[in-house]
């Protein structure tokens with residue numbers, strides 16, 4: 183019987199903690215403490231991290247900063263987005279990116295998402311471009327990847343900048359290139375739940391030196407950065423960056439394991455091309471309540487009762503918001519579907535061994551088999 187009906191949960195201790203215990207991080211912190219450099223304004227780890235980010239992402243310049251949200255704002259400013267401009271983004275997006283555009287006085291132009299992975303559909307871009315379009319803001323969300331070569335083809339043809347938000351996908355690749363390195367500017371987050379975590383923090387990745395210079399100017403007051411990453415934060419990110427490839431492969435294998443245990447109504451995002459390697463900040467699923475037999479919220483509640491961290495996805499930006507706050511391109515029907523049906527599995531469990539993944543798969547199957555009983559026990563109010 184599932185835990186939501188009274189049985190003991192599959193994972194009595196709940197979802198695994200994040201960040202997990204990491205002896206390399208602990209050792210790096212010890213060195214920083216012992217040397218006293220953890221308190222320095224211009225310590226060596228920040229500079230080393232910025233250098234390693236350029237090498238990892240294959241870009242000429244990187245700047246670390248206080249958060250992913252700030253990185254997105256700095257990136258938009260660095261490509262010249264200002265009041266009165268239009269910026270195109272997916273209607274299913276991280277909400278604060280939309281709000282950052284408002285903070286800059288720019289108008290969000292919302293386009294629909296692809297049916298396979300509920301991420302920005304590049305086929306929608308050409309019709310969205312107008313005389314005021316300054317940039318395209320692309321996020322890769324819930325392990326979905328946006329085909330960046332298709333985005334760049336449209337952007338380059340119109341002379342429009344691309345800001346690529348890779349907060350959710352460090353380690354993901356499209357062909358030989360890292361996600362985050364396609365845009366004129368890419369951004370990362372080192373927030374507490376992120377794959378590379380410093381508790382807080384972010385970074386900008388630049389392909390172009392003009393945007394890099396503009397961001398540097400904006401992020402500094404005189405010689406002083408006003409929202410930097412600290413030396414201690416950089417200290418803890420470095421060992422995680424060194425292990426990013428290995429962790430990405432482990433998470434990928436875990437999701438492949440779950441993919442091979444299909445359950446009706448729960449389909450892992452499909453990126454549609456073998457040359458794309460996603461990274462799993464969350465594993466996104468297309469949920470079909472009719473096929474699974476449970477309303478989406480009740481599915482997540484049942485999984486949470488088992489100690490498995492499934493949550494509903496984002497609310498699409500065009501829903502419940504005044505149309506004066508954006509310009510919509512088309513009916514955004516797929517973004518509405520994403521808003522109503524997306525579920526996502528939080529990533530920490532994906533670094534666990536096969537027996538844990540086996541328990542996750544069995545628990546999902548058990549909830550599926552008992553959907554009728556769960557529905558009967560929790561009728562709609």
Ligand SMILES: Cc1ncc(COP(=O)(O)O)c(C=O)c1O
Nearest residue numbers: 249250251276321349371372373
């Ligand atoms: C796609 C995306 N962009 C930006 C951010 C913001 O990052 P931060 O929390 O570091 O400000 C997040 C955070 O979840 C995110 O998911």
